[in-house]
Amino acid sequence: MWPGRDTPLGFGLRLCYGPHFAAQHDAPDAGDHIEMGIPLKQQAQVAAYVLKQKMAGRKRFPLVLMLEPLFRCNLACAGCGKIDYPDEILNRRLSIEECLGAAQECGAPVVAIAGGEPLLHKEMPTIVQGLLDQGRIVILCTNALLLEKKIDAYQPHERFIWDIHLDGDKAQHDWAVSQEGVYEKAVAALKLARDKGFRTAINCTLFNNADADRTAKFFDDVTAMGVDNIMLSPGYAYERAPDQQHFLNRQNTKELFRNVFRQNDGKGGKTKWRMGNSPLFLDFLAGNQSYGCTPWGNPTRNIFGWQRPCYLLGEGYAKSFQELMDTTDWDKYGVGNYEKCADCMVHSGFEATAALDAFAKPWKAVAAQLRGPRTEGPMAPEIDLSKQRPAEYVFSAHVQKAMSEMTHEPKRGAKHGGSGDSKPQVAAE
Numbered sequence: 001m002w003p004g005r006d007t008p009l010g011f012g013l014r015l016c017y018g019p020h021f022a023a024q025h026d027a028p029d030a031g032d033h034i035e036m037g038i039p040l041k042q043q044a045q046v047a048a049y050v051l052k053q054k055m056a057g058r059k060r061f062p063l064v065l066m067l068e069p070l071f072r073c074n075l076a077c078a079g080c081g082k083i084d085y086p087d088e089i090l091n092r093r094l095s096i097e098e099c100l101g102a103a104q105e106c107g108a109p110v111v112a113i114a115g116g117e118p119l120l121h122k123e124m125p126t127i128v129q130g131l132l133d134q135g136r137i138v139i140l141c142t143n144a145l146l147l148e149k150k151i152d153a154y155q156p157h158e159r160f161i162w163d164i165h166l167d168g169d170k171a172q173h174d175w176a177v178s179q180e181g182v183y184e185k186a187v188a189a190l191k192l193a194r195d196k197g198f199r200t201a202i203n204c205t206l207f208n209n210a211d212a213d214r215t216a217k218f219f220d221d222v223t224a225m226g227v228d229n230i231m232l233s234p235g236y237a238y239e240r241a242p243d244q245q246h247f248l249n250r251q252n253t254k255e256l257f258r259n260v261f262r263q264n265d266g267k268g269g270k271t272k273w274r275m276g277n278s279p280l281f282l283d284f285l286a287g288n289q290s291y292g293c294t295p296w297g298n299p300t301r302n303i304f305g306w307q308r309p310c311y312l313l314g315e316g317y318a319k320s321f322q323e324l325m326d327t328t329d330w331d332k333y334g335v336g337n338y339e340k341c342a343d344c345m346v347h348s349g350f351e352a353t354a355a356l357d358a359f360a361k362p363w364k365a366v367a368a369q370l371r372g373p374r375t376e377g378p379m380a381p382e383i384d385l386s387k388q389r390p391a392e393y394v395f396s397a398h399v400q401k402a403m404s405e406m407t408h409e410p411k412r413g414a415k416h417g418g419s420g421d422s423k424p425q426v427a428a429e
Ligand code: SF4
Pocket: 293, 294, 295, 309, 310, 311, 312, 313, 333, 334, 335, 340, 341, 342, 344, 345, 346, 348, 349, 350
């Protein structure tokens, strides 16, 4: 799995009326562009949370915890910038207590579990159940290679969704994961999960070799398979990814997504696909919104601590969520501020922006939902990049620091505070 790409902030933070609303309230064809998304109850849960934060006067607050309990993966995708670590780091795990504690610490209503491949973590079923017991919406991202073997350790739940990494049809996906045969396994796992009564999503990341027609046909296919949500994002240009040739720049991203969205046109003008992204995020991908990112909307906790500034960039780590929020210089990051952000349009950075915009201007989100992303006409102005600061390359220093801390941390069984108690499980399955 490619964690940076398939972690779903694209979980569909729709703070506007969805299909369930339409069904329950007999809304007139509210739209030809209304499609199944996140259940109304969950939208209401997130909306109530945002309202509470606003009423408390909080300027910055998390919406989705990006939980990376391990970096080890059973794939090695060419575009992945998350697994290029020494074995000592790849063998580390966040413990159950650390995972549940991170969710409590930040309070986000949604937890997206990524990695690495989360199903390699032997305690994952307990972690998922613990998060559900906390009342959270849980999205478990997986490349699905182990799903058939592990699925009976999980129970269907209205707040639990399998989010299966599928970057396109067989040729596209197997290319993206650098391995033949993964597409068939992922599709079989998707059908199995659906047949067992689980909610399912696919997480689809597109690169500059994506073909709009084939991508649209692929969305038709997964819709026919009964997937509950399609979560969509362009890839992030990870500096550590082995393949640096296939990342999209912003202009190409917008044109590609317009070409894909044009084909979401079913009988009677109705939408064909059930998108898991929020309508304003999709409109942003189509070039119609000049959004800056909201990196604190999706804080990331992994074995290094709380990652600065976002899920995609590891420019430093804080020991606690509060320290992350209080000591990160947020203005140093984002498109126009930092070279590494220049081409970013990834859901983990911008879905929160879209969600907060929807909360502030619900009529705008409803309009975007009803008409779908605009695919014609001029695009919104692009952000000026002329004053962005140059990239800093800090990866090696972080790895060295983490390795040195590991050497000095207490042995297993000793009393602990940080991530040092993670059992160094071996990832073999
Ligand atoms: S623009 Fe930069 S800071 Fe914002 S989400 Fe993307 S990589 Fe992170």
